[in-house]
Amino acid sequence: MSTLLLVALVLLTMSWAALPLLPAIRELYNPTDVEPLRMVGRDNADISRFARGFREYIEASLRRLPPGAVRGDYFGRLPDGTHFVRVAQLPSVLAKGAVPDGSHDRVVVLEQAVTLTGDERFRLEVFARKDLTGGRGAEYRAILGDGDVKLGPQSVIWRWIHARGTVQVGDASALFGRTSSDTRISLGKDVGFERMGAPRIVVGDAPFPTSRVDHQDYTPFEAPESAEQHGDHLRIPADVEIGEGVVVEGHLVIAGKVHLGRGARVRGSLKAHGDVSLGPGAVVTGALVSGGSIVSGEGAWVKGPIIAEQQITLGPRVGVGHPDNQTTVSGRSVVLSPGAGVAGHIITIEGGHTTP
Amino acid sequence: MTLADGLALALWVVVAVLITYTIRHYVFTLNRVFGRFRQPYVDIGIADWPTVAVFVPAHNEEKVIGGMLEALLAADYPAERFHIVPIDDRSTDGTGGIVERYAREHPGRVRPYVRTEGKPGKAAALRDATSRSEAEIFLVFDADYLPGPNLLRQLVAPFFDPEVGAVMGRVIPHNLNRSLLTRLLDLERAGGYQVDQQARMNLRLIPQYGGTVGGVRRSALLDVGDWDEDSLTEDTDMTFRMVLRGWEVVYQNRSECYEEVPENWPTRIRQIQRWARGHNQCLRRYAWTLLKSPRHLRFAQVIDGLLLLGVFAVAPVLLVGWALATALYFMGYPIEQGLLILFAVASYSTLGNFAAFFEVGTAARLDGSRNRIRLLPFLSFGFLVNLLAVSRATLSRRSWRAPGAHGPDWQKTERYRGGNGENGR
Incomplete structure (x- = not known):
């Protein structure tokens, strides 16, 4: 074997061995992933975290709306460009915001107590400042309620629901994500859920089961x-x-x-x-x-x-x-x-x- | 049997040890990829919380202790149920003044304990502080850590299980942009916690209490005889005394806390040598007791415990293997090809405490952090440094002396917050 060939072989081998070092050297001198890892577990047990975040967002957004947008029913955009509808007088205006398949692709702000007919699909959040009563088969991305929220049978919550008042869930509903209330959650029959939090979570309309008296004669x-x-x-x-x-x-x-x-x-x-x-x-x-x-x-x-x-x-x-x-x-x-x-x-x- | 035969036999033994550790690391890694994530306590967000004392042992920690106390004061644990005990052990810098100021500003919540006599050192400081506290749970943080607001609840939650004696959270380096070393340590930590510790938790083996970002139950502590002030690594020592007495040690991967890792090699070498000596001290103290298999321990726990105890002793074993293989080659001994391949694979895969490469890769994937894995080849160099440092510590007599035979002192890692820290590249 000639010397030249040997040198070439050695260089080739060294280059081959050094190949994995190229991305390493590049990452060392041009860091692309040098931030500390995110703490994914920080909010693990915080049931109403998303609701709090949405409340901050929507209240700040509504405060920044032009003066003409604060009275009556209103279709418009929030400051970040998100479409929204504010229902202050006639619940029927909700129908105007529906896309052809009957679903709502706007954030809905309900200023008054509203009873829905059923089968609606809300692709963005619903913010109910008063009581909200849903109909059968409605689907919601998320609901934030300042009063009571009553979901009809076969309702679906895709992400979260939080109410300052009672959350009452109709039979055969599905609650994905987080369900929370500052007072009480009442669940119907055959209701699916993932995470819930409230001072009282009960199945049915019965009062919360009381603790038993602990006797001494055992x-x-x-x-x-x-x-x-x-x-x-x-x-x-x-x-x-x-x-x-x-x-x-x-x-x-x-x-x-x-x-x-x-x-x-x-x-x-x-x-x-x-x-x-x-x-x-x-x-x-x-x-x-x-x-x-x-x-x-x-x-x-x-x-x-x-x-x-x-x-x-x-x-x-x-x-x-x-x-x-x-x-x-x-x-x-x-x-x-x-x-x-x-x-x-x-x-x-x-x-x-x-x-x- | 010739000398060469004897050396070859020794090489086989070395390979057997390394293969055992390789299998262990593969089992852990496969568990984290395909196994069920077991973390039964971390979601307890609301309960009747027990009383907690948070100990922060400090010896000359003026650079960091203020940040630590601020972070703890922001914790969302019920204020009437917890207090902070900065343990100022003979600091000669401004630590005492900082702690006093916080105590004045937060009376009742920050209750400093100033040590001026007794044995110096973390374990001794903890032992004294424990005897002065009535809290049900003791959490321990080193002074350079930055716990998030929910962390105290998360670390206390496992103690609702009456069998849990100690809890350990995950440590995440926050100063990784300082040097190559900090980035390598970030990879090592990820492999060690995300894969190694969590797999042991998933498999119900023996997760390790790590001495910080964790805590112990008062009754368990008293049951096992309190902190051992002569131990070089009071955390490993506590882990094994707990386990041998029937208490469970829990690891919670989602209870995360930022820490400051060493930014230069001399500091890192001192740190890992201290760990090695302390760990070997525990190997000497507990291996035999573990081998006798207390009836409450499963066979798998005994094996895992022994491998955990021996993890720092593997480094010199690996060096011996390399020396044997080289010697046999030059002696012209026909080493079986299979043996060599096994040795190569095991050498690559068995990196003692410093997580195996595939564990690091898996951890990076699980953490959703892809680009940092490009630095993996550099980990080989870090591994060589670790190998030599740990081997030296392991072969030192101090590693194998009885507890108490060495002079007690503060074994602490240099702090950098506020410094330039660019000395490791």
Whole structure:
């Protein structure tokens, strides 16, 4: 092999090896991605974040409108160019803003209480300064209500809904994204949801389930011999059945499954690595945590957060938290039965629904 | 058996160790790409929150502690349920004055603790501060961190689970535009947290409490015997004592906090050597106990725990492997081709604490940050520096002394905020 060929081979090999360094050197001296990573988790548990953001946007936009645009019904553009319609007198003007397929592609500002007929499709946000009553089968991108908002049956919310008053959701509706209210959310039958937050979230028109009176005359829990005390919790390395009317004092961690019998109580937090089932009227005064699923029987009550890595099923008239002491229900999916109530947040990963 | 046979056998052992770590990193990476993201507590936004003391251990932190306290005061945690405890441990700069000013302006919320005696050092400072606090949860932040307003709630949320003893959030460098080193550290951190830590959380293995952007439960802390003031890395030490006593350690990838990473190589080398010594100290203390497999730990947790403990000891093992392969080549020993290929792959894939290249690439993709991955080839150079620094620290006697045999002192990283910081390129 000639020297020239050898040199050429070496240079070729070095060039080949250095090839990956070219984009590296370019990125080093001409940085294109040098900003700190965005904190994606900052707003994770903030249910009404989008509603707040929209309120700031729409109120600032409306303030900047010309004087002629502040009275009566008005079609125009917000300062950023977004089309909008303000309904101050005649709800029928909404029809003028509809495109041929019947949908509305404007931000809608409702200055008065409005009752819609149904089957409308709002492609942009609706801002209702007074009560809003929707008809059957309507679809909304998002609703911000200063009063009560009542959605008709088979309504769809695509992104979020927030009301200062009550949010009442008709049967067979679907609530994608975030649903929140400053007072109460009432859900009909077979309503799908993802994330909700309100001092009272109830299925049906029943009052919020009240907490049970905790008596003193229960049978104390007798821990099995295998139980070990770790700090302030008792750990049991097996499945556990807590009998009817038995009371457990303190935090309990179960390595397997656990069932609380009728009226049993845990005065502390309860965690099971497996599934948890609460019998009728069972009470947990702390948090309830499961590595599997949680099924709570009729009339059970949990004061603290409920966290499950699989499904959470709240039976009829089950209560979680209290309007004056709100908490969170967080699971892969959540099923709510008639009369069940949660004070605080319901967070799902794959969605939840009320029973048909 | 000839000398060459013995060396070849040793090389096989080295390759076996490296392959084990390679498999571990691939499992983690594949889990993050295809597995279920497990973060059951982070969405708890409303609850009856426990009382919290936020400890900020500080020794000569005048450049950064003001920013840290401002960030904590802006936290949306119920004000009556938390207070901030800047622990000024014998600072000789303006740290004490800054802390005093904040205490005057925010009485009750900022409660400084000034240490003038006792053992110096973070663990000792935390131990003393813990004994003076009645809070249920202790959160710990280094003074150069910048927590967002929701972070305290997110870090406290896992403690509603009565089995959780410690929680760790994700650390994100914010000074990455300062030098090549800061950008490489940004990549390493991304791989280490986004892939490595989160995969361990997903797989229910042993996520590591990292000593900052995290916290511990008071009752768990007391159950495991408080902070060990003789430990070089009180975080790793706490992780293993918690796990061995049956407490869970939780990692939350979405509980993010900005930090300042070293901007020059000498600082970085000192930092990683301290980590290596502390980690090896824990390896010495806990490996045998872990091998005895307490009944509450699954087999996979034991294996993961051992590999986590040994992660810094891999660096000299890799160097030994290279030396063995070279020696065997010059001795004319016919090394099996398969062995060499395995060795090459394992060398590439096993980078100890410094996340493997494919973990970094995966993390960049998961973070939605594409262009920074172009710097990946430079990570090889960073890896070589780390390899030598960690090997040196690992082979030093200090790594293997019993806790307490070294002199206690403050092991802290140089701060840059306000400096020019262009010294690493």
